Amino acid sequence: MTDLSIPHILRQEIRARRFRAPTTGVGGDALQANLVILPEAEASAFLRFAQANPQPIPLLAVSEPGAVALPSLGQDIDLRYDLPRYRVWHEGVLTEEPEEIAALWRPDLVSFAIGCSFSFEAALAKAGLPLRHQEAGRNVPMYRTTLATRPSGAFHGPVVVSMRAMPAAAAIEAVQICAHMPLAHGAPVHLGDPAQIGITDLMQPDYGDAPVIEPGDIPVFWACGVTPQAAILAARPAFAITHAPGYMLVTDIAADQAERHLRGVHGL
Amino acid sequence: MTDLSIPHILRQEIRARRFRAPTTGVGGDALQANLVILPEAEASAFLRFAQANPQPIPLLAVSEPGAVALPSLGQDIDLRYDLPRYRVWHEGVLTEEPEEIAALWRPDLVSFAIGCSFSFEAALAKAGLPLRHQEAGRNVPMYRTTLATRPSGAFHGPVVVSMRAMPAAAAIEAVQICAHMPLAHGAPVHLGDPAQIGITDLMQPDYGDAPVIEPGDIPVFWACGVTPQAAILAARPAFAITHAPGYMLVTDIAADQAERHLRGVHGL
Structure with missing residues (x-):
């Protein structure tokens, strides 16, 4: 195999x-x-x-x-x-x-x-935290936000985020794990209310697949390497x-x- | 002075x-x-x-x-x-x-x-995170929860938590700061929906003063040293x-x- x-x-x-x-x-x-x-x-x-x-x-x-x-x-x-x-x-x-x-x-x-x-997902799984998109065989959902990048030359535009939904206790653990992985985007940039970072419909991501959200989950958002694609669109x-x-x-x-x-x- | x-x-x-x-x-x-x-x-x-x-x-x-x-x-x-x-x-x-x-x-x-x-509050303030109860001159709000302690002898009962409301980005930073202070209760035990840990009315704490919550804040909950008092009540x-x-x-x-x-x- x-x-x-x-x-x-x-x-x-x-x-x-x-x-x-x-x-x-x-x-x-x-x-x-x-x-x-x-x-x-x-x-x-x-x-x-x-x-x-x-x-x-x-x-x-x-x-x-x-x-x-x-x-x-x-x-x-x-x-x-x-x-x-x-x-x-x-x-x-x-x-x-x-x-x-x-x-x-x-x-x-x-x-x-x-x-x-994706680099920190193995670490989250090892800690027993849920990865709903993997369990459902889906791509992770990604969203353009109202968070702005720092521009350089022609490159500018919104920060794109990936989202993983999980219970609050798992989110607290995920922050601690990811904080030690700055080369994999580090700690989340947001959690909770999607509207605060300009996401109007969590079920309709701009990239990837629609999320799986279980009762009691909160959405947790990480800065995403698709951000350069939004900057290419702008530049x-x-x-x-x-x-x-x-x-x-x-x-x-x-x-x-x-x-x-x-x-x-x-x-x- | x-x-x-x-x-x-x-x-x-x-x-x-x-x-x-x-x-x-x-x-x-x-x-x-x-x-x-x-x-x-x-x-x-x-x-x-x-x-x-x-x-x-x-x-x-x-x-x-x-x-x-x-x-x-x-x-x-x-x-x-x-x-x-x-x-x-x-x-x-x-x-x-x-x-x-x-x-x-x-x-x-x-x-x-x-x-x-209270030991980690100076660290949170130093990082620029808001401490709404201090700003309002109030005691921190504390709540009995449905989280249970591990019993020993006659001592048992609920985990009591303290709550501080802050924006999501501050909550993410607070998790990282407090994770390194296990002698001051460490990382939060919950954030977001109070009902998930059995708190029915956030504005009516069991100990301390009523909270100050600004628009866009989420409640963040830490294990609290009042927990032994609930155990004394039980034991x-x-x-x-x-x-x-x-x-x-x-x-x-x-x-x-x-x-x-x-x-x-x-x-x-």
């Missing part, structure tokens, strides 16, 4: 297009990553945008122009094939959602791997490629070792 | 009965303590009860029988005079609320100092003395040094 909890086996399955689903709940406890690919001309403004907004856009790795590998995140990564689904943007307009991007590759493209909330760069929301790059790094590997002595 | 932020000066003022108010917001960043005094015959069952319920009843110090001092918490403490108000219990019935207990002292009395949520020991809710023992130990002093190399 193919063990999808082993990151490099999962990436082989994705590359062979045998695995084509959202990556929530697979890859074991591996750090997962959002992807943003921009021409070198736009890359430095985006890099500053990411630095100014570390909670929604925690940078894990930045490639050399034209490079398809990200060796600090995994030995055999090929960014053209290793995500199950991509999004292609021209002048801020989403034009297609391909399963690979080899034909679109250019020598001036710079790739940004950005931390993802309208000539060309961009991103992951499709929920279809992530699965790295070889254990999520609870990310700080040590990426910000410690083995750092970038 | 008398500086009530200095614990030993505050205790002198209390001993002279010039300070007779709840101790929220005074004593600087000092660890404050709930007090339970029981005859030696009941003390060992209560000690086990505290050990079994460390979140509502975090033990800071236990006296020798008959001793009125608690040297590990402050050099000149005299438990007969140093709290602004006490409660006296006979067979679980509250019989009086005196301002000193010298006339009631007996050589067989064992005193328990128990961590208090009906022949005789007991406690502090009056909100009228605490103010120690000489900085709240953020409590772990180091009381559980570290300088420990009990």
Whole structure:
């Protein structure tokens, strides 16, 4: 049997297009990553945008122009094939959602791997906290909010959040667990009333699938790596490629070792 | 001017009965303590009860029988005079609320100092989080809940909680701050819907003053050192003395040094 909890086996399955689903709940406890690919001309403004907004856009790795590998995140990564689904943007307009991007590759493209909330889901599950979307086989629900990013160059726009519903005692535990995982968006940015951050209908997310909410649950919101896609919509760069929301790059790094590997002595 | 932020000066003022108010917001960043005094015959069952319920009843110090001092918490403490108000219990019935207990002292009395949520309020204020009861000059509201303590001997009963209302982002920060202060009850036990822990009317607390709740606030609940008083009500020991809710023992130990002093190399 193919063990999808082993990151490099999962990436082989994705590359062979045998695995084509959202990556929530697979890859074991591996750090997962959002992807943003921009021409070198736009890359430095985006890099500053990411630095100014570390909670929604925690940078894990930045490639050399034209490079398809990200060796600090995994030995055999090929960014053209290793995500199950991509999004292609021209002048801020989403034009297609391909399963690979080899034909679109250019020598001036710079790739940004950005931390993802899927990385802390294994830690929440280990603590016995519910993950309703995983239990229901759904993608996590994501929402545009009235929280604003700090702008940089042309990049600006709303903070996008992911939501997980759980009992209050679980939410209190989740805050404590996630506070120690800043490369996976850290502690939640909001909990309780969705209207306070501009979400009018919790059952109709802007990205992902509709939520499962049990009686007694409260919604808990984390900054989300889809935030750059809202900024691309606003900044309208000539060309961009991103992951499709929920279809992530699965790295070889254990999520609870990310700080040590990426910000410690083995750092970038 | 008398500086009530200095614990030993505050205790002198209390001993002279010039300070007779709840101790929220005074004593600087000092660890404050709930007090339970029981005859030696009941003390060992209560000690086990505290050990079994460390979140509502975090033990800071236990006296020798008959001793009125608690040297590990402050050099000149005299438990007969140093709290602004006490409660006296006979067979679980509250019989009086005196301002000193010298006339009631007996050589067989064992005193328990128990961590208090007032200890983390300085840390919350330092982080810029609102403390609505302090701003309004009120005692913190406290409630009996449907959460149950783990029983020991005759001691059992509900967990009592204190409540502070604040915006969701502040609640998320408060969880992170308080998680590192287990001797001051640690992280909240609940937030959001009061009915989930059996509180039917938030505006009518069982102890303390009615809360101040601003629009957009959510209620956040911490385990409270008044829990032993509910257990005394249930266990009906022949005789007991406690502090009056909100009228605490103010120690000489900085709240953020409590772990180091009381559980570290300088420990009990």
